[in-house]
Amino acid sequence: MTKQPMDKPALRARMRAERDRFVAEHGGRIVVPDWFLALLRAGLTVASYHPIGSEADPAPLANAAVAAGATLALPHVAGKKAPMRFLAWHPDDGLADGPFGLQQPTGDRPVAPDIVLTPLVAFDGARNRLGQGAGHYDRAFAEHHDALRIGVAWQVQQVDRLRPDPWDVPLHAVITEAGSIRERN
């Protein structure tokens, strides 16, 4: 049987439309799993993200992290080709307009995260991930290989099976409004 390459651009378009429809018709709120709360400790650095469009808002997870004494960071990119950095950020700090309609941190304090809350376009039951396609998170995961990679998405973004490319690094867990998928349940 020959392996067909996965049409990632077409899947992205379909899943962004699914995500838009879910938010327009239902809305949702990410539910913080007990196992996530149990991970949190003072002194951890948790990279969150500021959602754009119909992305799931990780704020309930980020707020729980802050309540546990963790420090937050947000991703920062200068463009499609530039590598992504995680910059320390406090909820009282401002945000500035960035590329792709992003709101990004303004300071310049790069940090190495212990936990990375990752926006998703799609995911599968094996915790493979489809992102925006610029490779920003792929490269960040290669750099911060010891960080815990947690995807955040709406349940409608789950597909039967993604076919990972050689550089794709699977997530440790995915958290949605309906529950979570973990490496060991």
Ligand SMILES: Nc1nc2c(c(=O)[nH]1)N(C=O)[C@@H](CNc1ccc(C(=O)N[C@@H](CCC(=O)O)C(=O)O)cc1)CN2
């Ligand atoms: N909220 C959020 N922040 C993030 C990301 C993300 O996916 N979501 N990123 C993830 O890497 C990084 C920014 N990289 C990006 C790379 C490409 C596109 C992009 O191609 N956007 C499409 C529209 C996407 C949509 O409609 O959902 C575009 O501009 O055409 C966006 C972000 C860091 N910050």
Ligand SMILES: Nc1ncnc2c1ncn2[C@@H]1O[C@H](COP(=O)(O)OP(=O)(O)OP(=O)(O)O)[C@@H](O)[C@H]1O
């Ligand atoms: N570790 C890496 N170093 C350099 N380039 C990488 C690395 N990982 C991936 N890339 C490049 O980034 C691009 C990622 O494309 P892909 O379609 O897999 O992104 P994605 O699954 O949507 O994830 P992302 O959220 O990271 O954009 C590819 O062109 C790939 O060659």
